[in-house]
Structure formats: structure tokens, C-alpha cells
Amino acid sequence: MTKADIRGDFKEVESQIARLLAIGEGFREKDRDWSHMKNKEDWERNLYKISDDRNRATWGRIYSDGRDMAGFMSDALCSINYDITTYPTLTRVIERFDGSWIDSDLTPIVEDAIKVNEKYELNCWAFDQMVTLFKDQQSLAQVVKSTLELLKDSDLYKLENGIPVNKETSNITISNVSGSNIAISSSNVDQKVEGTDAIFADLMAAIDKADIDKKEALKESVSEMQEKQGTSGFGAAYKRFTAAAANHMTIVAPFIPALSALL
Known part of the structure; x- marks a missing residue:
């Protein structure tokens, strides 16, 4: 995605929009990785080694929440440049992410899943890769959050909301x-x-x-x-x-x- 590709009404903030689009593509790639780790590696056979339903659900959240996050973030970010109905203004772009994954405390999900993994002494390569994926997504989510804060300080956002520039x-x-x-x-x-x-x-x-x-x-x-x-x-x-x-x-x-x- 280059600056020349940014939709015309966002030209004033094209650097930040280009960053969000690039992060969206990164989440899209990670979404494919989640599918591979679950279906093509040793995830399933280790999942059912966990006898307790609650522990199994806790261990499984590393996948379910990680995959949901990747899907939402990739769709929401990549569509900024063409979905005028969802994003008619810069303000709507920013509001789309209010209360979303970027505002969630995700660290306990990883920590609790690791505890279950250690408790059952699982040697699961896919789980280890998922932990890395999850943490990478946490970092990307914080970059998205900081970028949206920068956009709130832009003249375009202020103009849309009647804030003096x-x-x-x-x-x-x-x-x-x-x-x-x-x-x-x-x-x-x-x-x-x-x-x-x-x-x-x-x-x-x-x-x-x-x-x-x-x-x-x-x-x-x-x-x-x-x-x-x-x-x-x-x-x-x-x-x-x-x-x-x-x-x-x-x-x-x-x-x-x-x-x-x-x-």
C-alpha cells in the first residue's frame, strides 16, 4: 500500500492511514497462520489431553481469541480505504475501534493458557507458536491505538467535530x-x-x-x-x-x- 493509493478524502492523514492499512494486512497474514496452526499441526491432539473442561477452555482461548482478534482487526483495518458506508469520515474510523481489541487487557489470556499448558506438561509446538502470534498481535493492537490517537489530533478530525484548529x-x-x-x-x-x-x-x-x-x-x-x-x-x-x-x-x-x- 503506497500513499498514492489512499482515498482522496484522507489525503491529509495519508501516512497514518497507510500505517493502519499495512497493519491490517499483517493481521490478515496472521489470520491464515491461526488456521494453519489449528488444523495442520499438533493442536487438536494436545487439546484433548486436557481432561478438565474448564482448563481445556482456558487453554483453547489462546486460539479462539487470537483468531477472532486477527479476523476483526484485518477486516476493520483493510476496509478503511474502500468501505465508504462503514467509514464515511475519519471520525467513524476512530469510533469503529472504541471498546474493541485495542482496549482489551489480553495478558491474562496468555498467562492462564501457559499455566494450563505447564500443568498438563504438554509438548505442543502449535501452542508455542500461537503464544508468539498472540503476543505479536497485542503489540500491533497497541500501535493501532497510538495511531488512532494521532489521528484525533489531526486537523481533519477536528474539522469533522467542530473543534477549532x-x-x-x-x-x-x-x-x-x-x-x-x-x-x-x-x-x-x-x-x-x-x-x-x-x-x-x-x-x-x-x-x-x-x-x-x-x-x-x-x-x-x-x-x-x-x-x-x-x-x-x-x-x-x-x-x-x-x-x-x-x-x-x-x-x-x-x-x-x-x-x-x-x-
């Missing part, structure tokens, strides 16, 4: 949007924003031309932003707009930098 650029020009050039001074305190009426007019026109459902609700959110601009209520109006536009980011994305300059 640090404006250090003196000029923001929105390409292919007539009359929507936003001029901002180099100071983060004193800013001059021009052409705001043109921004909202062009955004309304883009929505009218688009082949999408629920246009009126989206246009109402634009009207609310226009009404609230320059007031303390603009941030909340902007957040409602981004929520309404979550499934239509390809249409509104050219306007996001201009709108964020008004926060």
Missing part, C-alpha cells in the same frame, strides 16, 4: 469554488475572513447539483451556519452540518477549509 496559514484558497477565497492574517488572534456569503452560496449550489437524498436537511444546516457565523453558536452549527454531511463528504470536502476558518 490552529490557523497559521495566511491564505486559504479553495480550488474549484468560485468566490470563496478566505484571507486570514498571520496572527492567530486577529483574522480577517472575506467572501463568506460566497462560500455558503457556492456550498448550497453544490448540494443542489448533487444527486443525493435529504438535500433539504443538509441545506438547512448550511443556512444555520450562515446565520450563526461570527457568533458563539457557529461551532455547534458547524458540528451539526458535518454530522448531516457525513455521507456526502466528497461533495462538501472542498468547502471544509473555508468553513473551518470561520470557527
